[in-house]
Amino acid sequence: MAKRSEVRVGVDLGGTKIHAVAIDGDGRVVGAARQATQSDQGYRAVLERVGEVARSAADEAGVKWKAVEAIGLGVPGPVDAKRGVILMAPNLGWEPSPVAADLAAIIGRPVVLGNDVNFGGLGEATYGCARDQASAFMAFVGTGLGGAFVRKGKVVNGAHGYGGEIGHLPAPFDDAKCGCSRQGCLETTASRGGIARLLREAAARGAKPRIDLSGGLRSSAIRAALDQGCGVTRGAVERCADALAWGLVVVAHVVDPDCFVLGGGVVEGLGGSFLQRVAKTMAAGSALHARSAPDLRLAELGDDAVAVGAAVAAGGR
Ligand SMILES: [Zn+2]
Structure with missing residues (x-):
């Protein structure tokens, strides 16, 4: 079982699926979960589902939800990362919204919001093919x-x-x-x-x-x-x-x-x-x-x- 303090949880929110992983201190995936996005059910339902998927990934990694310090959320659209606001999300049918604050209120953990492509680049640069650069x-x-x-x-x-x-x-x-x-x-x-x-x-x-x-x-x-x-x-x-x-x-x-x-x-x-x-x-x-x-x-x-x-x-x- 991975050490609690080292495990971090990240979620990829796409137009069709929500995919979460828990990684250990070396970037290994030690827990994962996914669900369909079902964006037609609306903003709040999607955020609740994001919370469920994130918890499932933490569960699989053997980490208590309270021990998860924060979660990262990648979204398909431009964001104001400092304010945690998504500015445009045609794939999800959302108006500009304070996603980080709204999700944090649902899941009880702080949320770091970012654009999905930026987070994909960060993943590759940290633990993928560009980790040596x-x-x-x-x-x-x-x-x-x-x-x-x-x-x-x-x-x-x-x-x-x-x-x-x-x-x-x-x-x-x-x-x-x-x-x-x-x-x-x-x-x-x-x-x-x-x-x-x-x-x-x-x-x-x-x-x-x-x-x-x-x-x-x-x-x-x-x-x-x-x-x-x-x-x-x-x-x-x-x-x-x-x-x-x-x-x-x-x-x-x-x-x-x-x-x-x-x-x-x-x-x-x-x-x-x-x-x-x-x-x-x-x-x-x-x-x-x-x-x-x-x-x-x-x-x-x-x-x-x-x-x-x-x-x-x-x-x-
Ligand atoms: Zn263009």
């Missing part, structure tokens, strides 16, 4: 594109909470409409949504991608189309990787992190070949990287990254 920039390529910059064990949020937010960087090579209502944001190309858009546009021009575009595109379907040698899909994936490389070169020229971490569904689905394409394009597109190749790594913590990072943040409160 002083700084890391994480790019999370899923439906959209999230980013996080972690330096000396802390997320760099910046003065306005925009730190690491590369998804909505205005890119010079595309003008597709973005979910944020602007046009040409980087994530309109460097994401699974971007790959889907490129494939639909190619199909509209008469190309015949060997992939089903009728529903939501899954990373596993992209992988399968590549394995079958679909040139249209390969072209779309390469453009996604090249767009991401452009964004990471911008990051490198501004903050020059020790390493870059690539994670998220697209990266998990496509793996090393995607990473190699990004590295190659970064080297070709930057005088700095032509001289010394960027250190790119695949995320290691998978589904646990956000919850582990949230637990780290709870411990560093």
Whole structure:
């Protein structure tokens, strides 16, 4: 049984599931629990469920709830970390809300609130693939594109909470409409949504991608189309990787992190070949990287990254 004082609890609150872990002093997961989010039941019901899942993870780790000093909670949207307020949460259907205070009142423990991608980056930087580095920039390529910059064990949020937010960087090579209502944001190309858009546009021009575009595109379907040698899909994936490389070169020229971490569904689905394409394009597109190749790594913590990072943040409160 883990020592009580060392165990920290973190929760990843997503649009579809709530996932909690308890980690020991070495970052090992010693307890875990999950439940469906059921956001249609409303704000308070979801927070109560977050509390239940966090308690279950602590139970599994053999830790009494009172011995848990604080919990970390990663949420899908921008937050004011100092005030513990979520500013926007379209995936949950929430108005701006003081989540940290409301959850703390329900569970009787202090709550450290953070953006999920930032906590995922913190998890990888502390106990995942970048644990040996002083700084890391994480790019999370899923439906959209999230980013996080972690330096000396802390997320760099910046003065306005925009730190690491590369998804909505205005890119010079595309003008597709973005979910944020602007046009040409980087994530309109460097994401699974971007790959889907490129494939639909190619199909509209008469190309015949060997992939089903009728529903939501899954990373596993992209992988399968590549394995079958679909040139249209390969072209779309390469453009996604090249767009991401452009964004990471911008990051490198501004903050020059020790390493870059690539994670998220697209990266998990496509793996090393995607990473190699990004590295190659970064080297070709930057005088700095032509001289010394960027250190790119695949995320290691998978589904646990956000919850582990949230637990780290709870411990560093
Ligand atoms: Zn945008």
